[in-house]
Each structure stands twice: as C-alpha cells, then as structure tokens.
Amino acid sequence: MIEFERVWKRYSKRRDEWALEEISFHIGPSEMVFLLGPSGVGKSTLLKLITLEEMPTTGTIRVADFVADELTRQDLPHLRRRCGMVFQDFRLIKDLTIHENLAFCLRMTGTLERSVIARAVARVLQSVGIYGKRDRFPRELSGGEQQRAAIARALIHEPPIILADEPTGNLDAETGNEIMALLQRLRVSGTTLVVASHQEPLAERFATRTMRLREGRIAEDRFLRPVGTEVY
Numbered sequence: 001m002i003e004f005e006r007v008w009k010r011y012s013k014r015r016d017e018w019a020l021e022e023i024s025f026h027i028g029p030s031e032m033v034f035l036l037g038p039s040g041v042g043k044s045t046l047l048k049l050i051t052l053e054e055m056p057t058t059g060t061i062r063v064a065d066f067v068a069d070e071l072t073r074q075d076l077p078h079l080r081r082r083c084g085m086v087f088q089d090f091r092l093i094k095d096l097t098i099h100e101n102l103a104f105c106l107r108m109t110g111t112l113e114r115s116v117i118a119r120a121v122a123r124v125l126q127s128v129g130i131y132g133k134r135d136r137f138p139r140e141l142s143g144g145e146q147q148r149a150a151i152a153r154a155l156i157h158e159p160p161i162i163l164a165d166e167p168t169g170n171l172d173a174e175t176g177n178e179i180m181a182l183l184q185r186l187r188v189s190g191t192t193l194v195v196a197s198h199q200e201p202l203a204e205r206f207a208t209r210t211m212r213l214r215e216g217r218i219a220e221d222r223f224l225r226p227v228g229t230e231v232y
C-alpha cells in the first residue's frame with residue numbers, strides 16, 4: 001500500500017542537510033503506524049512524501065498503485081484522492097458549514113450533482129457521529145467535533161489510506177482517545193493509517209506498529225500487535 005525504498009530527502013540543494021535519510025519500509029492494509037519522535041525529526045516530511053506534496057531527492061516511493069517517478073501531473077489529483085489527510089488544526093473552512101466544507105471537496109473533484117453530494121456527505125458525517133451538526137459552522141463545534149468533521153472530509157473519497165499529522169494535538173486526553181478510537185475503527189475495516197505524533201501513550205494503545213525517527217532516520221521499527229480485525 002505504501003512502500004519507500006532507500007528514500008532520501010533534502011529541501012535545499014545548497015546545504016548538505018537531509019530531512020530524511022535512507023528510509024525504507026512497507027506498510028500494508030489495516031496497519032496503524034505511529035511515526036514517533038520530537039519536533040524536527042522528519043515526521044511531516046515523511047507524510048508529505050506519501051502524498052507527493054514533496055518529491056524524494058533519491059529513492060523510490062510507491063503509494064496505492066502509483067510510483068513517484070512515473071507520475072504525470074494528471075495523476076496527482078488521483079493519488080491525493082487515495083490519501084485522506086487529517087491535521088492537528090482541523091483546517092476546516094471557517095465561513096462554510098460542515099456540510100458545505102465537505103460538499104466543497106466533492107465539487108472540487110468534479111462531483112456536481114446535488115443529490116449525489118448530499119448522499120455522500122450524509123454517509124461520512126453519520127459514520128463519524130456528527131450528522132446532526134451538518135448545518136453548523138466550525139466555530140460552533142467543539143474541538144473533538146471539528147476533528148470528526150475533518151475526518152469525515154478525509155473519508156469523502158473513500159480513500160484506502162489516511163494520513164494524520166498530530167490529530168489529537170489540540171484535544172484533551174479523553175477527546176483524543178475518542179478520535180483515536182474512531183481512526184481505529186477505520187483501520188479495522190481495512191484502511192491504512194499513518195499517524196505522526198509525539199504522544200507515546202496513544203501509540204501504545206492504538207498503534208499496530210511504531211516507527212521512531214531520529215535525525216531523519218528510522219531508529220526503530222516495532223510491530224506491537226498483529227494486524228487484523230481486533231479492537232484493543
């Protein structure tokens with residue numbers, strides 16, 4: 001599902017500073033991989049390489065059925081639709097209701113028929129438990145509800161992969177656990193999840209695997225529990 005083969009990444013040609021060095025791994029369906037490590041070790045860079053928002057300096061990246069080197073400009077939107085993104089700060093559009101936020105994503109990718117949009121939005125909002133809040137604006141929702149809306153948005157194209165950058169970073173512990181439980185449900189139904197975080201207790205509870213980054217390298221790749229349909 002996601003494969004890195006000896007991937008190196010630096011942002012600037014001039015300086016010999018590598019954000020990531022010699023990264024190799026394979027992540028399959030129903031894995032929930034936590035990328036662990038303090039700020040600056042390369043977690044966000046790794047997520048941006050998966051969506052090819054950033055390109056590797058060297059090495060091979062395969063995501064879903066796409067290979068980084070072989071992609072054309074037209075492939076990028078298709079790849080992005082295969083990877084739902086969730087962020088620490090939710091990134092909902094503040095002047096749009098929750099329904100409109102999600103409908104906007106569908107319209108951007110060419111779904112224009114109102115009834116199709118309404119059905120798709122209702123389906124994902126029901127699946128994250130905030131269908132009743134669909135006509136509210138983001139500011140009228142709690143942090144946990146906003147993150148549920150952001151997860152619903154990530155799910156709108158039924159992606160096989162969800163990438164989350166510190167998804168519980170702005171939430172209290174209890175709400176963070178609820179959000180992780182929701183992501184866990186997606187994993188159990190076959191979605192591949194990669195979560196950048198520095199919250200070790202969440203990784204212990206929810207991850208099937210942890211990759212610890214240190215100075216741009218994978219210092220430890222640990223399998224915590226079998227991948228399957230169990231909820232822990």
Ligand code: ADP
Pocket residue numbers: 011012018019037038039040041042043044045046
């Ligand atoms: P983390 O997500 O673990 O905090 P990042 O992936 O954001 O780490 O950063 C890894 C390294 O890459 C850091 O040294 C950071 O300064 C550098 N970096 C990240 N993004 C950029 C960028 N757009 N331009 C230049 N350097 C960057």
